[in-house]
Amino acid sequence: MTDQITRRQFIKKTIGTLLTAGGLTTSGYFYAREIEPRMLDITSHTIGSTRLPAGFDGVKIIQFSDTHLGFQYTVEQLGKLVAQINELNPDLIVFTGDLLDDPRRLTEEKNKIITLLSQLDGPLGKFAVYGNHDHGGYGSDLYKQMMEQSGFTLLLNDSVAVKLLDGSSIWISGIDDAMLGKPNFAEAMTKVPEGSYTILLSHAPDKADEAAQYSIQLQLSGHSHGGQIQIPFYGPLITPPFAEKYAEGFYGAAHNKEFKLYVNRGLGTTRLPFRFLSQPELTLFTLRLNKTSS
Template identity: 55%
Template sequence: MKRRDFLETFFSLFVKGALLSTAGYMYAKYIEPRRLTVRRYEIVHPLIPKSFDGCRLLQFSDVHIGYHYTVRHFQQVVERMNDLKPHLICFTGDLLDEPNKYAHVDAITSLLSQLHAPLGKFCIYGNHDHGGYGTDIYKRMMHTSGFRLLVNEWVSVKRGSEQIVIAGLDDFMLGKPNFAKTVQQLPKETYTIALIHEPDLVTQASVYPFHLQLSGHSHGGQIQLPWIGPLVTPPLAKQYVEGFYDVEQLTLYVNRGLGTTRMPFRFLTPPELTLFTLKAGL
């Protein structure tokens, strides 16, 4: 190859690489983080009562408001959640990225109060909810907005004379989780959904009488590459990153979350809401 041809080829490849890198950067920072997806699944189990057949449970997670995620962004998501008309709403942690530094707590509390779910709204602590001296801030926000904050406890959700159970564990990184306390006096042969922020705790949860574990924390890795998968996942989200897993008798679902943290990018891991429709099994 002549020197001129070599330089032309090199320059052409350089320009194409630069354009591709710029396009990838712009997409990962400005486009995919706003490409909200709604994933819909049916959950069939013989312990789901007939009166709960068709009940819609909406999970959202890891909003990280304050880190490139604004009040306006969350308002749009709240409107989308209400459009889905859930019967139950479960939030699996990490509402504000740094609670003690966030200036619009009242605005977010007002938006959370606008979420409608006739059978109840439930939540747990994530590590960011405890971090930044946020424990009391988060607790006050969720209580004011009508959410039931579950900390190593369970609550019965009734429809007529039948019930299911929602249990919630404290965060495993910065809280004081206690499985034994959580399952005290748990009614036997009752379909039980466990809210646990970090998904890798499913191996411990699987020895308890839970049937479905809902988690977040991983963000789906935030950045995934084809044939490689997620580049980085946080502690306690190394093994279970996104979607469904079966561990012993327990089904785990890991939600990719809504926001970002540490890096304001998403690539091949768009933000999600998850809508589960409960089905009474035979």
């Protein structure tokens, strides 16, 4: 009951702030609840690095994140998403956490979700990490079971090599969630050879300051939802812990010019069933071998 009251108060306060700051009318309310949450934005970016093995030049990576199935995002939408991802012909697929909004509510849909995620085609592999909603109670075990049965490699403070037939490789590292897990960079990076091109998966974007201290070229994160609600000329109204510094898009690190962070806005919603000026996002990255990093 306490959780319900807290959530209700949180929603009332946030909606009130939104209406005041954003000046939303009834039609704006309808847009934020019914229209924008279904307006998928497929963004494309090129990632250049001098460390990338030549064989990986042109490799395509799809990142999707924060579906929060069971709150507003439906299993039917997931099915459409799977088809859209496969149409983009990615070589590698990564999921950066928060599959289910509340693991207790979707146990009956478990097998259907596994079937859909199994249909994702990533010839070089499919990788995932825990988000905060994937932990708690039996949620941690359920998420692990669902992702592994779907053909994903679930990285828990670990790294794996993605290898080509010519023997070249890049590394995918993944750390545990920052809110409810125990992220450990030293453990995650133990296997990675010096000089390797490394992509880090971290649900929490604000772990980037720590990640930039390691030999990591690209960090992919979610968690923020882009704030879900943004105010013109102000930005995100609210972002969760560990997404307060980095809310969406690209960021660099002053002391590590090779390092890039990308924060995906996610697909679903949580707490509030609204998106305003923060469309759901599916991201396509193309890796490029550059003479100089870009």
